[in-house]
Amino acid sequence: MIDYLIIKKHQNISMSKRNISFTEAIREAVFQSIKKDKNLFLMGEGVDDPSSMWGTIKGVKKKFGKSKTIEMPVSENGMIGVAIGAAINGSKVLVNLQRVEFALYAFEQIINNAAKTSYISRGQHSVPIVIRMVIGRGWGQGPEHGQSLENIFSAIPGLKVVIPAFPEEAKSMLIASIFDPNPVIFLEHRWSHFAKGKVDEKFKIKKLKSFNKITNGSQLTLIANSVNVLECLRVSKLLKKYNINIDLFNLCMPNPLDLTEIIRSVKKTKRIITIDLSHKRLGMGAEIIASILEKKINLKSSPIRLGLPFHPVPSSRGLIKNFYPTGHDILNSIRESLKIDKIKFSKILNEYNSSTKKLPIDVPDPYFKGPF
Numbered sequence: 001m002i003d004y005l006i007i008k009k010h011q012n013i014s015m016s017k018r019n020i021s022f023t024e025a026i027r028e029a030v031f032q033s034i035k036k037d038k039n040l041f042l043m044g045e046g047v048d049d050p051s052s053m054w055g056t057i058k059g060v061k062k063k064f065g066k067s068k069t070i071e072m073p074v075s076e077n078g079m080i081g082v083a084i085g086a087a088i089n090g091s092k093v094l095v096n097l098q099r100v101e102f103a104l105y106a107f108e109q110i111i112n113n114a115a116k117t118s119y120i121s122r123g124q125h126s127v128p129i130v131i132r133m134v135i136g137r138g139w140g141q142g143p144e145h146g147q148s149l150e151n152i153f154s155a156i157p158g159l160k161v162v163i164p165a166f167p168e169e170a171k172s173m174l175i176a177s178i179f180d181p182n183p184v185i186f187l188e189h190r191w192s193h194f195a196k197g198k199v200d201e202k203f204k205i206k207k208l209k210s211f212n213k214i215t216n217g218s219q220l221t222l223i224a225n226s227v228n229v230l231e232c233l234r235v236s237k238l239l240k241k242y243n244i245n246i247d248l249f250n251l252c253m254p255n256p257l258d259l260t261e262i263i264r265s266v267k268k269t270k271r272i273i274t275i276d277l278s279h280k281r282l283g284m285g286a287e288i289i290a291s292i293l294e295k296k297i298n299l300k301s302s303p304i305r306l307g308l309p310f311h312p313v314p315s316s317r318g319l320i321k322n323f324y325p326t327g328h329d330i331l332n333s334i335r336e337s338l339k340i341d342k343i344k345f346s347k348i349l350n351e352y353n354s355s356t357k358k359l360p361i362d363v364p365d366p367y368f369k370g371p372f
Contacts, residue, residue, distance in 0.1 A: 017198040022164075025171040025199045026056040026188070030094065032203040033178045034064050037092055040178065043070040043083060044096030044132075053096055053132060054193045076105035083129045084113050092178060093129040100133040100149050100187065114183040115158030126181040130174070135163075136189040136227065136277065137324065140362060142315030148226075148278040153185045154255035160184045161255040162208065163277070165229045167197040169212065169252055176208045189226045189277075191364045210251065210258040217245030220337055221265040223288060224275040225251040228325070232275070235330050235352070242348055244338070254284050259291055266292055270300040271337045275325055280307025304333045320362050327352055 020028070034040050042060060046052035048071045050059075061069045072079045076097065083093040097103055103110060110131070117127045135148040153161045160182050164170040170188070177184040214229065215236050224232045229250045236248050247265045266272050272292060274285030285305040292303065306325040314320055331352055335345045 016201050018201060019196050020167060020199050021193065022167045022170050022188075022195045022197075023054045023056050023193045025167040025197075026053075026174055027058065028199070028201070029171045029174040029178075030057055030060065031063065033094075033175055034060070034068055036203060037179070039090060040092040040094065041068045041070065041086075042094045042096065043072055044079065045072060045074065045098050045102070047071045047096055053098065053134065053188075054190075056193075057096065076102050077109050080106040080109035080114065080129075080131070083131075084109060084117070084127055087127045087129045087183075088117065088125050091128075094178060095129060095131045097131050097133045099145050100135045101145055101147060103131065103133060103149075103185075110159070110183070110185075111156055115156050118182070119158060127183045128178075128181050130177045130184045130186050132186045132188065134190050135187045136191065137313070137320070138190045138362060138364070140315045140317070140320075141190075141313070143312035146313040146315075148187070148189075150185075150187055150225075150254055151276075151278050151283050153187075154257070154284065156255070158182070159255060160208065160253065161187070162253050163187045163189075163226050164252055165189075165192060165195075165226050165250050167195060168199045169250075171199050172204065172206050173208060173252065175203065176206050179205050180208065187226075191227045194364045195230070208253050210253045210256070211261050212250045212252055213247070213261065214250055215246060215248040217247045217269070219244060219269060220246045220271040220273065220334060221249070221262065221269045222246050222273050222275075222330075222334075223249045223251055223262065223285070224277075225254070225284075226277050228275045228277055231325075231327050232330060235327050235334070238348065238352060239331075239334070244334070246334070251284060251288075257284075257287070259288065262288060263292065263295060263297075266297055266299075270298065272299070273304045273306065273330075273333050273337060275330065276305070276307030278308055279310050280305050281310045283307050301337045301339060304337055306330065306333060317361050327356065 047069045083095050087093050114127045117125050137146050153159055162173050162177055164173045177186055232248050236246055274288055276283035276285045289303040314323055
């Protein structure tokens with residue numbers, strides 16, 4: 001489970017940065033992008049609902065007028081088809097598709113049309129659409145509404161897949177996605193919306209990249225994404241007290257996948273652990289580790305993958321408790337990779353266990369406030 005930590009960055013923060021939530025960061029990105037480009041509009045499910053998508057588009061119609069929001073019928077395949085047509089004809093479209101499972105009804109349009117239009121037109125046409133969807137665990141969402149599916153989208157050439165973990169990433173990566181000529185799948189974990197952090201109030205279009213480096217170390221390379229990064233931060237902070245330092249990376253854009261930073265890190269640390277947000281089988285961790293092994297880097301220990309078991313996401317609290325990778329699992333994997341004696345490592349595990357035994361199971365920790 002995630003214990004939301006207060007992680008303070010030891011760096012100078014510009015005066016234009018404020019502590020705001022992930023939700024507020026998304027909303028700010030939407031408002032600033034509409035103001036920047038008159039061709040951008042919103043469409044989808046719940047666009048007129050002030051609580052839609054955690055309130056991230058609240059007030060758009062009031063601020064910019066009815067022409068900027070289009071509430072669509074519950075017909076996902078048709079909806080994405082309309083968005084593609086508008087994009088080809090010069091608009092930028094931000095689609096609210098709510099839960100990621102709703103995209104399953106629109107796979108024909110997303111995979112065959114949005115992802116392939118630029119290729120089959122030899123670059124004459126682009127499809128600048130962003131499809132926002134909520135992913136992941138929480139409140140017993142279960143097998144039909146608690147999935148992530150980033151592995152499926154990341155297997156499609158022509159799609160960009162973005163998964164921010166922090167408020168600053170949420171704003172900058174949504175802006176970058178909106179102004180990217182390619183179709184972008186933008187995935188937001190429901191727990192991420194509770195996080196707070198320092199976010200620049202200025203409008204900037206930054207380049208999307210696969211990884212953001214979170215901590216520096218020399219002993220091990222650890223890769224995670226979305227809310228799993230928060231648990232890894234907690235683990236990293238604990239290990240640092242015991243002089244164990246890791247290179248922690250947030251995999252915030254799994255497709256396209258640029259492994260340059262990871263290869264450089266693994267050449268330094270000689271060890272790698274990956275944590276998938278979705279199933280371990282056929283996951284992003286498997287892809288990353290396979291690519292590392294192809295480089296014939298001389299590793300000091302075998303690569304380790306963590307992720308969900310190959311099983312539908314449960315709703316039962318009893319089953320949830322042992323379904324998701326925990327900090328305890330991460331610590332044990334690090335101990336195994338570093339080949340530390342179990343007895344010597346027990347002090348670290350005991351400290352972790354004592355600090356997390358009272359945390360809730362399937363809801364975000366109420367003490368999670370940031371800043372990250």
